[in-house]
Amino acid sequence: MNSRNPQLNENGTLQHLLTTEGLPVSVLLHILDTAESFVGVTERDVKKIPLLRGKSIFNLFFEPSTRTRTTFEIAAKRLSADVINLNIAVSSESKGETLLDTVNNLSAMNADMFVVRHAQSGAAHLIAKHVRSDIRVINAGDGSHAHPTQALLDMFTIRRYKREFRNLRVAIIGDILHSRVARSQIHALTTLGVPEVRVIAPKTLLPKMVERLGVHVYHTMEKGLKDIDVLMMLRLQNERMTGANLPSSEEYFKYYGLTPEKLSLARRDAIVMHPGPMNRGVEIDSAVADGKQSVILPQVTFGIAVRMAVMSILAGNQT
Amino acid sequence: MRLPDAEELFQILAKKIRSAGIQNIALVGIHTGGVWLAQRLHQELNIQRPLGMLDVSFYRDDFDKRGLHAQVKPSEIPFDVEKSNILLIDDVLYTGRTIRAAINELFDYGRPGCISLAALIDRGGRQLPITPQYVGAELKIPDNQMLELQRDENDKLSLKIYDKTSNHE
Numbered sequence: 001m002n003s004r005n006p007q008l009n010e011n012g013t014l015q016h017l018l019t020t021e022g023l024p025v026s027v028l029l030h031i032l033d034t035a036e037s038f039v040g041v042t043e044r045d046v047k048k049i050p051l052l053r054g055k056s057i058f059n060l061f062f063e064p065s066t067r068t069r070t071t072f073e074i075a076a077k078r079l080s081a082d083v084i085n086l087n088i089a090v091s092s093e094s095k096g097e098t099l100l101d102t103v104n105n106l107s108a109m110n111a112d113m114f115v116v117r118h119a120q121s122g123a124a125h126l127i128a129k130h131v132r133s134d135i136r137v138i139n140a141g142d143g144s145h146a147h148p149t150q151a152l153l154d155m156f157t158i159r160r161y162k163r164e165f166r167n168l169r170v171a172i173i174g175d176i177l178h179s180r181v182a183r184s185q186i187h188a189l190t191t192l193g194v195p196e197v198r199v200i201a202p203k204t205l206l207p208k209m210v211e212r213l214g215v216h217v218y219h220t221m222e223k224g225l226k227d228i229d230v231l232m233m234l235r236l237q238n239e240r241m242t243g244a245n246l247p248s249s250e251e252y253f254k255y256y257g258l259t260p261e262k263l264s265l266a267r268r269d270a271i272v273m274h275p276g277p278m279n280r281g282v283e284i285d286s287a288v289a290d291g292k293q294s295v296i297l298p299q300v301t302f303g304i305a306v307r308m309a310v311m312s313i314l315a316g317n318q319t
Numbered sequence: 320m321r322l323p324d325a326e327e328l329f330q331i332l333a334k335k336i337r338s339a340g341i342q343n344i345a346l347v348g349i350h351t352g353g354v355w356l357a358q359r360l361h362q363e364l365n366i367q368r369p370l371g372m373l374d375v376s377f378y379r380d381d382f383d384k385r386g387l388h389a390q391v392k393p394s395e396i397p398f399d400v401e402k403s404n405i406l407l408i409d410d411v412l413y414t415g416r417t418i419r420a421a422i423n424e425l426f427d428y429g430r431p432g433c434i435s436l437a438a439l440i441d442r443g444g445r446q447l448p449i450t451p452q453y454v455g456a457e458l459k460i461p462d463n464q465m466l467e468l469q470r471d472e473n474d475k476l477s478l479k480i481y482d483k484t485s486n487h488e
Contacts, residue, residue, distance in 0.1 A: 316383075
């Protein structure tokens, strides 16, 4: 394992997908290009290929998720892998040991790959450090740290609609503070050469020193949406809010909810994305979510192809 | 070894396919060299049905050893495979494993009526019971060498031979 980047081995080959941070542009593009070929597979009559036949993929979900878990499951099944879904609710006291014990047990059942979703930041890293070197780990979301496959499917969607990254202005809008998706998006966008990435949010929903990630900070939609090509909405994460970050969701909608009027401030051909699940009437108006500029459902479809690409690249890479 | 001229071989191959007089045929080229040949044949033989292309990377039998090819290209079969009369086209026929993968992939699009095989060069060394119906030339190439079809900026085809550095097939 490469000590600087635990996702890569000494030869720079991808072993695990834990975060988009620090991934070379060549790795990102390889995943996106491979996913293009899988889109074709998902449009055929027989939506299955024999690539991962005989491999066992364990979906370890320590946190509830429907969409992400399902798309990982579909991706693995379309690659002909055996998929075992484990929805494990853990109490907050029994973190480290229980997690690694679980992993040890599943490794003893000859797992080839773990897809991990956990409320604790760093859980997937911990597992990746711990497992045998021939086992691959994919982070399907850890705390407020990273959600790399979501960011990759977002990059795939952007490239599908906008072709080039190097002439885009992209705005990430909403609860940046609690969002692992936003962090992964920012790293991927900057690595792929997007010249201007903005974040638009109230001060209470921005992490401290967010500018260090290379983004431009805006506190109003009126200023932030000007000349924007891609709007990446985030879900208001009520379940992660402990303090009083917001007065009310109605108040939030008034200033930051994406309505057709606010969308008209962006470029006319701008696309609207959302990682789901959406809070209609909180961060996004139904007229926008279901409108012509929305690419929210194509994102879900592309998510399967992108996860197929990640799984097959990891499974095929030598240790 | 003196290699034959790829352009001449192409003409021989095209002539053989034309004189077979197959009706309502659909061409499918295998990436990358096979696609170049299939594009040329599609024009030359004035084929009506749209051209198909396969990248067999997802069907290879050496995925566990070699992983995924760095540049997988999308497969495109723009016609209904069901009951179709398909001519698969590859540049160099060797072990037969690529053709096995291509046939498997085609069946995931439907049940073809018939599949036949054309190759610019048959270099021998088969490891599977696969026989081409049309070949430009047969050429014995030692196992430690690679034979590759190349295309220059004017679309001119040529053959190149070199020593294997890694097991390529």
